[in-house]
Amino acid sequence: MNPGLLPLVVSLLAAQAPAPAPAAQAPKAQASASKPSQVPGIAPLPGQPNLWVSNVPTVPEALRQRMEQYLEARSAALLDTSDDGKQLLITTRFADTNQLHLVEMPMGARTQLTFAREPINRALFQPGDSNVIYFLQDKGGGEFFQVFRLDRRTGRSELLTDGKSRHSDVKVSQDGRWLAYGGTGRNGKDTDVYVAPTAQPRQARRLTELEGSWAPIAFSNDGAKLLVAQERAVDDADLYVVDVASGARQRITPQEGKGGITSVVFAHDGKSVYLATDRYSDFAELYRVDLDKAPLTAAPESLTKAVKWNVTDLALSPDGRKLAVAFNEDGFTKVSLLDTRTKALAPLDSLPKGVAFGISFPLKRSDLLALTVGDAKSPMDVWTVDLKSRKPTRWTRSEVGGLDTNTFVEPVLVRYPSTDGVQVPAFLYLPRGATGKVPVIVSFHGGPEGQSLPLFSTFAQFATTELGMAVLVPNVRGSEGYGKAYRAMDDGVKREQSLADIGATLDFIASRKELDASRVGVSGGSYGGYMTLASVAFYPERFKAAVDVVGISSLPSFLENTQAYRRDLRRAEYGDERDPAVRKVQERISPLGSVARIRAALYVQQGANDPRVPQSEAEQIVQAVRQRSPDVWYMLATDEGHGFQKKANRDSAQMTTMMFFEKHLGAPRSPEATGTK
Template sequence: MKRTLISGALWLGLLGTTLAQVPDNLVVEGIPLIPPEFKVDIARYLEFRGAGFSSWHPLKLEMLVTTRFADTPQLHLVKMPGGARKQLTFLSEPARGGSFRPKHGDVIIFAQDTGGGEFYQLYRYDVADRKITLLTDGKSRNTGPRWSKSGQWLAYTSTRRNGRDNDVYMMDPTRPATDRLVIQVQGGGWSVEDWSPDESQLLLLEYISINEGYLHLLDVPTGRTTLLTLKTDEKFAIGSGRFAPDGKSVYFTTEVADTGAAKRSEFHVLVKVDLATRQDKFFTGHIPWDVDEFEVSRDGRGIAFITNEDGVGVLHLMNARTGKEVPVPKLPLGIPSNLEWHENNRDLAFNLHSAKSPSDVYSLDVKSGKVERWTESETGGLDPAQFVEPTLAKLNSFDGLGISAFVYRPEPTKFPGKRPVIINIHGGPEGQSRPMFQGRNNYFLNEMGVAIVYPNVRGSSGYGTTFLKLDDDLKREDSVRDIGAIIQWIKAQPDLDGGRIAVLGGSYGGFMVLASMVQFNDQLKCGVDVVGISNFLTFLKNTQDYRRDLRRVEYGDERDERMRAFLERISPANHADKINRPLFVVQGKNDPRVPLSESEQMVKAIRDHGGTVWYLMAKDEGHGFAKKKNADFQFLATILFFREHLLK
């Protein structure tokens, strides 16, 4: 491991202290050693935790949730609103997606990978004796398990055949030897959406890109498929799908406004298609926002769905027969997600988080209107009422296009004067910054007096199909120019310091950080790149096989000479000589999406040109740090970096 000496005033402030040890699983280069006293000062901000809904028990009003008591999130049972969280799994890696067996509740299926590699394996947890059994091959990537209505069968997708294509498999998980291939497919974007009520069909989603997808009906006994949605020269996005409880129709979300005429809607609408007549019924065309998710009640009478309205999530309830909305009790302002109806058709579970609260699990009694909170996650002893809520800023970019950003400002009485700014750029690229709980980032606001700006540049989801496509293909750099507009907006604000601006982002947001430091080097103080793309050509070459074609659709096909030249030109690693501001690079060794080589070549390029770069790599992580001890070290190092290179 390489370490540089701490320079200047920071070094003087640390003389005489006992330096904290660096965990053996971390590679640390250029980062000053962190003293124990520093961690004590920040400790409360390291102890936030949230909870996420996983599954209702089919026979009782109890639920599975995922939360973290130690180093990784695990499955817990909660027996009543506000009840104790009883931990069920005690594993070194995160347990993901727990689901009770329908009609029985005696078995839980969950997924787990190793070291963040995302080669998920499916496991059976037997409630009676707590025994855990591996169900899949231990090597391939296995995702999206879906129980049949009776609880006998489990369908899922796997790359087992060739490491690239997401074929469909099924098994009786109480008898793993029954595992069998149902259908071979082409592409890594296939998923199992639902079983038909009679268990003779599977509803499959073929995801091509954020702008293109197709639903298929798979006949389980024969393996034959029937295309359910349009496939024309015009491409349309398709979201999740569900069978109606009577099996006669399918619900799904799409940007198609008229499936017969192939007319496009700017936003994702909820549609029901009759399987016999192929006639459509549109439910949400009057709402000028995307339907993010939906669930149909077990008896088919009610539909719950969530719209994304300028970044804020809004829960809706609708009568499935009439299509009319019914009143919903007012929820705390935030983002609901992960809907699931109980078998009783009365209780609806969901997650909710906001600027003032980490994710917690709630339920709504749709008959009485009563909302109950099942978990209350910890905030490290800090008062959530003191956490900052954002304001929404709207501005015009370089070409007059309207873009927006959520802005978190420190308390002005505690931090008067112009405040330094972190521009935190989302990934995706079709992600979206939303008014979410800031967690550890509250330290920047409450203790360092740093404002945080979360832009939604062109190409972000949530603002319509046209806006979503504005960074496609040869328009990739226009989204980087949007960051330039954000910088100019910051400079025009009386309470923000345009001379002290940093950029931070992960994954595609990491690319945006690097590209911004190339384009706007003289206007930035520093940047933090977390698992970011540094060269699109090497990224497309080295990303996992099952992802390559999916990413080509978004970023461009490097096999085309014109596109290859363009990707070569815009790749930040080829312009490292233009970056002379300090850079902090964070990477997981096992990242299947943005491979280790992307960060290593960027670090080398910066150093070859005499630049300042801190580098942190975790040997047991993938696309971001999931283990608390690693995330703690990353956060402490990030604070040191901003204290040294942003605040001064």
């Protein structure tokens, strides 16, 4: 399914379901009073007791002052619209974490609705009553999300789920009667779909009770049917229609073969669905599937065959006449409108150029489209488009610490060759006005099936604008957005061949006269952290410094220790470590097995409550590299998970990262020093 969809779950009351097996317990935040790490010399950072560091120097005041404005940058993302489109529910940060806010007019005040210590990034209105909001929230970054209901009339939030198992994908039917979500409450491993009447939201029952990861996608207009997806991997998902009352399931996708699902919505009459899938093509194309002809036995007619890019998002107007279709064209979003009667596809050219997310229609407005839009020089903000006049209207303007965004760098889209005929697309940020050769930081995305997009990055803008360094952001083989064949090129043991793209990236840097191939750093988070460690382990002479954020140091130990609810999904991507032949390759390409080769300076950052890449992955590489090079920096946040979401933690992580790269890569060299003219 769409990478933006995260699995979630609800639990049942014992009176309404068979007694569940013990649920997986949410990781508990480490108490700062006890030592949370086995790394020698680690101690809490003065003034930040939940942030523990080892070998990390104090940030110089001059660097702190230079970065402070950049670190005040915030963004706004659309979560939902009221039925009439006059109220937008957004998430943005005005203190330490993202919280829910309401905006009631373009460029109007952002009225804060939640004031929690933990971030809130997913929420939606109850149709028919915008005073009721459902949202997901976890604790300490552990991703064991719970479902809450906020009553704006009282300002109080009520916990609807069990407080310990993992929940995801909250949906509410258009008639406001049904609440659906995913949850691991049955056994801690499988994600089931739950439904509950909104009048009694704690009275949930399991709609599916099957092995694997199941998620609710969308209700039919009458609330009688629910689209449900079973996801085995990013390239292997199946779609079903489930009767809400009886639980009877009808399969839509064929039994044979496989394909990914990026988006799906019911047609207006509820008798067919619009489905974006790459099952029948290299790219995700749009199809209309009649339910009376499901499950499919042959490929239906593609409605977007002329566009050779992925369909990433769909939104159907309430009158059923317009289908908004978002395409990912080389990392940029293009939105078109499909006339559902004539099947004509017309581009919506009035939107600002950039990357868009979360397109939606208000439930009672077929003339208004709402969405989030961002670009490389300014943070994400919320917009609407009047479909009669095609006029876009900006609803929020997020700040960048008072800095002039016109001084920021626009990346250039480049491509360079690698092995096996691969052409690697990448975004290159070059400092303005630089003379001579500049140091380079290579930044790898996570996933692995993620995609680096031209969105605002404090990291990239500070490195280029203030430090005079270039930033190169590649989408190596295995990345989303360039067809399923490209995405599959690193699956399983083929990951060994994908490491050649690191060498190709270095060769590209060496080919550019403005880039200094002798001063290259690398950074990345999650799978990008694996690529960072692999870079310095397998190309040891060509990197000077590396920052690994929640990265994988050993593929077998990662698969053995990641949370049970996601282990099989990851085995589908990385290969099954229980197979001796697969494990042999995994061990060969794991950075932990090649620590003796690492020569670059290393800085590792980790969240103690990370359910995806556990703390042990960070600490085993830190301690192994320190046997040869004691000056490895390490930062551990005891109140974070898979990445840092709290501003104070994130600020410390970013400032020390820039301090680290400035120390090891230095400043741009003059033309005289490099011998260039």
